[in-house]
Amino acid sequence: MLDYPLLAALAAVIRTGSFERAAQQLHVTPSAVSQRVKLLEERLGSVLVVRGQPCTGTAAGQRLCQHVERVALLESELRGALPGLLPAEGPTTLRIAVNADSLATWFVAAMAEMPDCLFDLVLDDQDHSAEWLRKGEVLAAVTASAAPVPGCNSHPLGALRYRATASPDYMRRHFPDGVTPDALARAPCLTFNRKDRLQAQWLRTVLGDRDSQTPTPPTHWLPSTHAFVDGALAGLGWGMNPDPLVADHLAAGRLVELVPGQPLDVPLHWQQSRIAGTALAELSRAVLRAGRRALQDPA
Numbered sequence: 001m002l003d004y005p006l007l008a009a010l011a012a013v014i015r016t017g018s019f020e021r022a023a024q025q026l027h028v029t030p031s032a033v034s035q036r037v038k039l040l041e042e043r044l045g046s047v048l049v050v051r052g053q054p055c056t057g058t059a060a061g062q063r064l065c066q067h068v069e070r071v072a073l074l075e076s077e078l079r080g081a082l083p084g085l086l087p088a089e090g091p092t093t094l095r096i097a098v099n100a101d102s103l104a105t106w107f108v109a110a111m112a113e114m115p116d117c118l119f120d121l122v123l124d125d126q127d128h129s130a131e132w133l134r135k136g137e138v139l140a141a142v143t144a145s146a147a148p149v150p151g152c153n154s155h156p157l158g159a160l161r162y163r164a165t166a167s168p169d170y171m172r173r174h175f176p177d178g179v180t181p182d183a184l185a186r187a188p189c190l191t192f193n194r195k196d197r198l199q200a201q202w203l204r205t206v207l208g209d210r211d212s213q214t215p216t217p218p219t220h221w222l223p224s225t226h227a228f229v230d231g232a233l234a235g236l237g238w239g240m241n242p243d244p245l246v247a248d249h250l251a252a253g254r255l256v257e258l259v260p261g262q263p264l265d266v267p268l269h270w271q272q273s274r275i276a277g278t279a280l281a282e283l284s285r286a287v288l289r290a291g292r293r294a295l296q297d298p299a
Helices: 004-016 019-026 030-044 059-081 100-111 130-134 168-174 181-186 198-207 225-233 243-252 278-294
Strands: 092-098 117-123 140-143 152-166 189-191 219-221 239-242 264-273
Touching: 004 019, 004 030, 004 059, 019 030, 059 092, 092 100, 092 130, 092 278, 100 117, 100 152, 100 225, 100 239, 100 243, 100 278, 130 140, 130 264, 140 278, 152 168, 152 198, 152 243, 152 278, 181 198, 189 198, 189 225, 189 239, 198 239, 198 264, 225 239, 225 243, 239 243, 264 278
Parallel strands: 092 117, 092 140, 189 219
Antiparallel strands: 140 264, 152 239, 152 264
């Protein structure tokens, strides 16, 4: 049988990244946390934590950490059905994968509807967030994939609309003769990270689907949603910015669209584990409500 006080110490170390923070969370000493993790490792005959700054879980440690979180989720549902059970020692923690632009525009509204939960958010591109579900490392994800991950349900949320935007001064410097393929090949753009394909998708949409027609512009790497907007305002380059973040700038003339009337809509889906849990079910309802308020109807 698994010893859950020992597992709780392991999960706290992996999720907080240190024995000291885990001790604060569990209201014990760092020495006590260390002893519990060491005892668990000895019983299982496997290293569970890679000691460092921060501490990280081995594959076995991550697996046990996920198990602890799922048990806590199931117990939260039982407490609703069996009031005689002892109350939880703390709020339920929900580990969710979400893309940065959703977090910056609409996802926090869903989180705010869950005041009794804590969130452990994993940020990843919408084209890759489903992989966290496949690995069992999160309970739910905002993803571009409509096909349900095994063991999960998938619900359409709507489309997050992006606009290719730049400052008026940038447009005068780089596109004096219009937005042509040659000019696009030379004008710097903004890219979030190596997974970000939004600029390339928009170029294919505007210029055609054939790769030979799609320019590869020089790029600034800016791994921040708000820095993307700031970079466009400062004239660093053009980039695909979420419509909710640039609507006021476009209306005021601080930003302009490279090609007016050519947005890029990215359909999003909410995928959640089928593990029963009242907190997860309530979060799913909140996410669907927030998405339907903020996102575009899919074409």
